[in-house]
Amino acid sequence: MPAKTDHDARRRDVSAAVWRVVAEGGFGALTLRSVAAELGASTGLVTHYFGSKQQLIRHALELAEDRTRASIPEVTDLRTALAAVLPTTPEVTEISRVWVSSWDVALAEPELHALERARYRRWRTRLRPLVIKAQSVGDLPPGDPGDLATGLAAFAHGLVVQALFDPTTYTPKRQLRILDTHLAALRPSD
Incomplete structure (x- = not known):
């Protein structure tokens, strides 16, 4: 029987990796591979949450908006x-x-x-x-x-x-x- 995964926690981990990639290298550095590498996971894991670079970009902008509002x-x-x-x-x-x-x-x-x-x-x-x-x-x-x-x-x-x-x-x-x-x-x- 496969282990249960806390999808909300995993999505937060992926989001944190997206933010670190963008904060360090800008949107030009944002790829499914770079997020997977930052996370120490496979690109398959990242594509489970974000199916395309466009979805990654939109998510990074949402994170920036949230962080701006909070700051x-x-x-x-x-x-x-x-x-x-x-x-x-x-x-x-x-x-x-x-x-x-x-x-x-x-x-x-x-x-x-x-x-x-x-x-x-x-x-x-x-x-x-x-x-x-x-x-x-x-x-x-x-x-x-x-x-x-x-x-x-x-x-x-x-x-x-x-x-x-x-x-x-x-x-x-x-x-x-x-x-x-x-x-x-x-x-x-x-």
């Missing part, structure tokens, strides 16, 4: 929301590396492109009420809060990319200082 607390102010996405901790740096790595596959695959577009839309939507709140207390200029949210999201993600490529120059302390300088420059003068 960014519910915030009530704009500065905290923007600072939360900056790679100032090893965990957020790893998540950021995965997201930046995913852009290539998301640009090439229409379905993944749509998912990424929706993710950015959710991020801007999440920032919008924080922008309105900052406008109401005079921390941001009047204007379309959607446009301001878009600009701030683009600024934060641009800083993420700078920090990923040059972490020695863009230390966590410097990233936060640059963010504060940017927000201060947006504050209307009296």
